[in-house]
Amino acid sequence: MPITRTVLFTAAHEPSQPAIVGPEGALDYAGLVEDSRRVFAVVDAAHRAQDAPPPPAPETRGIPITAVSTSSAFHAARIVAGLAGYRAVSATIDPNWPLSHRVHVVVAAGIGLVIGDDPALAPALRDAGWTGTVLSLSEFRDREATAAPADPPTVREADEAFLLLFSSGTTSDPKAFLKTRRQYRENVAVSSAHLEPRPGVETLAPGPLSYSLTLYAVIECLATGGGAHLADRFDAAGLAQRVAAEGITRIVAVPAVVQVLIDGARRDPHAFAGLDLVVTGGANLPAALRDGLAAALPHVRLISYYGAAEIGFIGDSRGGDGTLLDVYDGIGAEIRDDEGHVVPDGELGTLWIRAAACSDGYLAATTDAVLRGSDGWATVHDMGRGVHGRLQLAGRAGDIVATGGHKVSLPEVERAFDAMPGLGTVCAVALPDPRLGSVVALVIEAPRPLGRSSLAREDGSAPGALPNASSPPHAVSDTPTKADLQAWARERLAPQFVPRRWYLLDRIPRTAGGKIRRPATSALIEQGEGIRL
Template identity: 65%
Template sequence: MNTRRSSESRRLHLPITAMILNVAQSDPEQLALVGARDRLTYSGLVEDSRSMFAIVDELHRTQPLPPTPAPETDNIPITAISTTSAYDTSRIIAGLAGYRAVSATIDPRWPLNHQLGVIRTTGIGVVISDSPALAEALAASGWTGTVISLTDFRARQAAALPAPAPAVRDGNEPFLMLFSSGTTSNPKAFIKTRQQYRENVAVSSAHLGPLPGVATLAPGPVSYSLTLYAVIESLAIGGSVHLADEFDPITMGSRIAAEEITRVVAVPAVVRALAEAARRDSERFAFVDLVVTGGANLPASIRDRLGEILPAARLISYYGAAEIGFIGDSRDGDGTWIHVYPSIGAQIRDDSGAELPEGELGTLWIRAAACSYGYVTGTTEAVLRGADGWATVDDQGRVVNGMLQLAGRAGDIAITGGHKVSLPEVERAFETYDNLGEVCAIALDDPALGSIIVLVIEASTDNADNADNAGKAALLNHARARLAPQFVPRRIYRLDRLPRTVGGKVRRTETVDLIMDGQGQRL
């Protein structure tokens, strides 16, 4: 028994290319990647990667004056994929994994100037994109790389002379270039080495349920780190990953039933949609026994709803940062309190870098083997790692009885009357207010208190009448029963629509701007 467990443990922690090659030999027809219309077995993925790298390598080598890759890549050419096709993006990233190549995913929904900026600044040499606007902008900027459409790339790949088979690469070799932003500010780029991704898969496989042969559904853009992680971890563990450009309840229900999908990895908004789809037709979702979602502070209403409709399905809400990797998770309640994984170090520090006593709010610092070394030169002046090896993305939080409670990013903390107030904590208090919908807590300047806490509610068709009937007094009474006095909003506004990122997250800074411009209705 011990020998078998040891063998299985070694198998679970193989490099991604070693796992792909092993499964392609032992079970060649096992599905690796599945899209709405296309699918690749493990043996097909190996063959596909050979023709793919042949084309990518040729595109880089035939450039008269190739862009210089960022120094953090060790001079390995960078290939970027900017397409709405989750299947093709995953196919290309997985296909290049066994070769000397650095891959990057660029969200085509980013502002054009953001896309242009990261391509030029990081020295990306080949861009696979169907956007004429991006191609024109790159040409006009003097960029010397190559843009190729997905259709042309597929056609050239079909006629290519295959490259040698993929092989396991050195762990210190740069593997992926990722981006921490791209919707409201200039994206910060960072590199993940192959070893750092192997460390991340080791944490994920221990806690988040990717197992050999398991079919995982990961709907959404692969430019999201959550989806990208699901692709890499599924292939690195010998499972199958099912991709979808977006979550369509009817289509996803059919695919889950037909493919016997047991694990779903998705953002909270998709988990909510999944619960509603299962409420209408629970039989199609009967195979699902594990739902994994990213981001801390999962609304309790989502967990409760899923538990009512799919009582046999476990829901894990993990916390992590793309730069750092998986940090911990929550498996009950609203995800406010997080169990930090045993292999991860966590400290709360003040602005001077000193560790704070238990219970005090400060900046979260993490020590993790999967953490990137730093940001790519030229994309930001921010520092990821300190000299002691600990890293921070400026998340705020506190530790109580060994449990981590997050309070948002540095910009999510307001000082009012000398008190630190976590704006996400204010928002969570209103999750139990029936039919209120989305809210955003902001801080506005105040000459006496420094700032005051303000609640902004969204006047969607589902909650406008409720907000009118409740009125300011009812909303404030609800807050006073659940929050410390300094957390209770002093004003409440309503907007027709809260501003959001392309991923659906509410933009707090833009909400402040709208209120300051007089576009909100004060209750």
């Protein structure tokens, strides 16, 4: 169901239903409609005041692009939602991206207005020859306070550009792609059928709006007449308080938040008595999180879905070890080899998807990468295999390594250690090897700083402190030994998947959303930052 049609309907029939709620404010549906009139009035005036506005990417068909780059999820959400009923394209840019990445996407995509608080951004954009406008969030709000409201929002044409999204900007320049209103409506149809957003349901979606998962949760809630409750930070006490006080029955979050939820439930399980469903992005949720949630909140259901922002929702996992996905009805899925041929069941290959919600392609100005083939099928280069009609993911193309003539999926190596007692976070990496080209190594995050390690290096000497570590060395007497790790791996993995090297690292690098940064982990090991077991 289109977002604006639902917003207008709910504002007319359930005006006090919460729409967007955050630490910095709250809007019900009636208030959201009125707020949107001032949001668009300020945005439209800012674009019109430019003497030489940056031409938006041709793919927008001339619609000006407004980007929000702020840590405030509430204000980012109300601006994006406020522009949804007007001729406008919105984007959310992660303020934690490197400055060069932010400048790249603003200039390349032809974004004309940026609302954000980084004082370094405006001069960097000017140096790049950009002619648009940067407003701080406080400047934007000051203009809203005095702006004459625009005409009320209206339902827009289905093929009009709606949102400008980006691939991850963590390690390389982000790729930009557009979603039309029709494509988002198709996406809402799929998620509504499987992930249970409902009219009047209060959903907590903690995290920056620059996360595609959080952004979609907001759109999904507004498109179905529910409440989107937002939070900028992940803390167990705050999570518990809001779930109880705001009547939250559904949480949509990245996997890192599931651990925060578990911690909060262990402290105060009664605060989560009304919680019914947790929906998390990223299939193959670690067993420790699945089991931890089931133990702390046995009445709460868990759905771990898989999708790609470029393509849309693809399938989910609801039980067992979470490694096998059921592909949603209406979504086509094929595993193909490098020549584009469909491979037999059980064989590793590239996942191709056919979905009505898929974007048309990446903006030409940001990349020459191809999203969709001439046959209409698309790939973001995730790897996987078919297993008796279900889908088993194996990671991105960069997660598949060749060692001794074999292809090895690093995420599958990690999953084999999910249930090992005494073992915390692990990361499988490929390290250079003169004989095999590369070998698989498992990096283990040290459990806690308690003193000198009881483990010995391969030469028999005590490892002592982690090289160049700023924190104290770790006691790892409760960490499995190398022999334990090897025995566990040999029972559960094919010989070529068994790691040949084992390392202890003070802290495995993660993104702001809690995802492990595999290249950064590998780099630390190659620089000698870990203890080899």
